[in-house]
Amino acid sequence: MAQKARKDRAKSNSAALNNLHLGFLVVNGLFLALHFLFRSRSLLTWFILSLPSFFCQFTLEKTGRPSYDAATKALKNSGEDLAAPGLTEYMFDVIWVTWAAAVLVALFGDWAWLFWVIVPAYGAFKAYGMMGAAKQMMGAAAAAGDGAAPTGNRKQRRAAA
Numbered sequence: 492m493a494q495k496a497r498k499d500r501a502k503s504n505s506a507a508l509n510n511l512h513l514g515f516l517v518v519n520g521l522f523l524a525l526h527f528l529f530r531s532r533s534l535l536t537w538f539i540l541s542l543p544s545f546f547c548q549f550t551l552e553k554t555g556r557p558s559y560d561a562a563t564k565a566l567k568n569s570g571e572d573l574a575a576p577g578l579t580e581y582m583f584d585v586i587w588v589t590w591a592a593a594v595l596v597a598l599f600g601d602w603a604w605l606f607w608v609i610v611p612a613y614g615a616f617k618a619y620g621m622m623g624a625a626k627q628m629m630g631a632a633a634a635a636g637d638g639a640a641p642t643g644n645r646k647q648r649r650a651a652a
Contacts, residue, residue: 497566498566498569500557504555505557507573508551511548511551511552515590547586557569558570581614584610589610592604
């Protein structure tokens, strides 16, 4: 049963990564084609603001791509789950927002890179939320520790006092 789950994850990871690479080619090919054929857009800005997307795609490829034995074609590693929430999900969000910004820039001009500001703003929002949760947990632990019995051995309690 576990082997079937590994094979299913390998199959879904391969499909997700292939779609990711296809989207990369379409979006960036469209941007470059419109840049060279019709209107000049800033290639330096495109490259710099696309670096996080390139890095995320490279990371997802390295961690999620299944590996097979060359001789037997047997599955060696199914890769990390690319449908997992958390950092993996955020990397996909970075890629998609960067692609949307690249398409908007290709169609409407360099000012549309302002759409890309969503990426760091969302990261700051998530970090702020995590800091608030951490403060709340620390406050609850401190409140619970006031009436609780002392912890540690006698020597530690003397040193703390």
